[in-house]
Amino acid sequence: MKPWGVYIHVPYCSAICPYCDFNVYRLKKNTDWDGLKRAYLQEIKLRIKDEGLDLSNLVSIYFGGGTPSLAPVGLLKACIDALQPAQHVEITLEADPQTFTQERVDAWYSMGMRRLSTGWQSTHPEILKKLGRLHRAEQAWDALAMARAAGFTNINVDLIFAVPGQTEEHLAVDLERMVQAKPQHISIYALTYHTGTPFDRWRASGKLRQTPEETELAMMRQIQTALRASDFEHYEVSNYAQPGMRSQHNQMYWRGATVLGIGPGAHGLMNYGDHARRWENHRDVAHYISAWTKDAMFSVAWEEDLDAQKMLIERIACGVRQKDGFALSPHLDCQIAALCAQGLMFIEGGRVCPTDRGMEIADLLASTLCC
Numbered sequence: 001m002k003p004w005g006v007y008i009h010v011p012y013c014s015a016i017c018p019y020c021d022f023n024v025y026r027l028k029k030n031t032d033w034d035g036l037k038r039a040y041l042q043e044i045k046l047r048i049k050d051e052g053l054d055l056s057n058l059v060s061i062y063f064g065g066g067t068p069s070l071a072p073v074g075l076l077k078a079c080i081d082a083l084q085p086a087q088h089v090e091i092t093l094e095a096d097p098q099t100f101t102q103e104r105v106d107a108w109y110s111m112g113m114r115r116l117s118t119g120w121q122s123t124h125p126e127i128l129k130k131l132g133r134l135h136r137a138e139q140a141w142d143a144l145a146m147a148r149a150a151g152f153t154n155i156n157v158d159l160i161f162a163v164p165g166q167t168e169e170h171l172a173v174d175l176e177r178m179v180q181a182k183p184q185h186i187s188i189y190a191l192t193y194h195t196g197t198p199f200d201r202w203r204a205s206g207k208l209r210q211t212p213e214e215t216e217l218a219m220m221r222q223i224q225t226a227l228r229a230s231d232f233e234h235y236e237v238s239n240y241a242q243p244g245m246r247s248q249h250n251q252m253y254w255r256g257a258t259v260l261g262i263g264p265g266a267h268g269l270m271n272y273g274d275h276a277r278r279w280e281n282h283r284d285v286a287h288y289i290s291a292w293t294k295d296a297m298f299s300v301a302w303e304e305d306l307d308a309q310k311m312l313i314e315r316i317a318c319g320v321r322q323k324d325g326f327a328l329s330p331h332l333d334c335q336i337a338a339l340c341a342q343g344l345m346f347i348e349g350g351r352v353c354p355t356d357r358g359m360e361i362a363d364l365l366a367s368t369l370c371c
């Protein structure tokens with residue numbers, strides 16, 4: 001049986017950032033953590049049994065959000081225990097710097113977590129303010145120190161660029177500070193204006209001025225140059241890793257491996273080799289808890305089957321964003337030859353990979369190859 005992973009969605013945050021479109025809710029005093037824990041455990045148990053998944057092939061557990069670092073440590077531990085992970089399983093927690101205390105970080109380490117993904121977003125107070133973040137810039141450094149003191153040696157930093165008001169000088173300082181902080185992994189995303197978010201409305205009304213495309217591209221190149229010079233491998237459009245420190249979880253997603261999506265609004269995929277099934281759970285937390293605990297049944301918002309052709313299209317769409325590309329496919333000979341001739345892709349070891357220029361226009365490559 002092939003390696004598989006688990007994604008557990010924790011849908012609460014201290015405040016909702018005005019650019020965010022994840023399935024998130026503001027944490028309240030009466031949040032039903034016990035109900036959520038029971039539902040997670042039930043969903044984990046039923047899905048593993050229903051699919052006949054072998055726990056010895058589990059390679060990654062990822063707590064994402066929302067802000068999973070707000071969850072009671074008992075809830076996180078119960079989920080891990082239910083999955084009986086072997087020593088090598090990569091267990092990641094997405095963590096907001098302002099939620100760190102040494103006691104909590106030590107507890108995460110003791111329950112087997114070995115990778116922390118920390119949401120810095122920027123090292124500049126004025127940019128954090130623009131993003132509506134609650135944490136102070138120094139708290140990110142404190143969080144890093146606490147993580148290292150607890151024993152973590154696999155730390156990711158999330159950053160956002162092309163934020164209104166952010167200059168190339170701001171970004172240069174962020175990158176210098178990353179080289180100084182030396183996390184094992186950096187995810188750095190261009191700010192996206194998702195439909196329906198306050199940022200999208202403020203852009204439409206002129207309250208926010210979106211960074212011009214040419215500046216965003218220049219920033220992308222600035223990031224690549226600075227991080228490569230410090231030995232980070234640029235292995236996906238928005239992801240950089242020190243040698244051997246790529247994220248297992250991210251790669252499983254991009255390669256279309258089985259990842260059980262657990263929790264409200266989580267997306268999951270079961271890969272059966274020649275076809276796959278994908279689903280999204282109910283987004284509303286009370287609905288999710290009631291379905292999995294009271295009714296003890298599979299309850300999803302939607303699901304769809306993917307045939308071999310659809311799976312191939314998805315592999316290509318993800319492959320053009322990754323350094324390792326996608327497996328050569330005879331159906332696409334003409335388009336690939338044309339993209340190679342334009343210097344956007346190259347073929348190596350039976351794989352079609354994007355060049356640096358190709359990665360910069362990965363979405364365009366995907367639409368050229370997948371239509």
Ligand SMILES: C[S@@+](CC[C@H](N)C(=O)[O-])C[C@H]1O[C@@H](n2cnc3c(N)ncnc32)[C@H](O)[C@@H]1O
Nearest residue numbers: 019020065066067094119158159189190191192
């Ligand atoms: C699901 S969030 C979880 C992390 C944590 N809740 C936080 O925000 O620090 C994962 C990452 O997505 C990125 N992100 C979220 N919304 C974004 C947006 N609209 N544009 C670009 N990056 C975004 C941020 O870097 C964030 O850290």
Ligand code: SF4
Nearest residue numbers: 013016017020065066
């Ligand atoms: S903390 Fe993260 S998940 Fe929560 S609202 Fe902000 S960006 Fe979204």
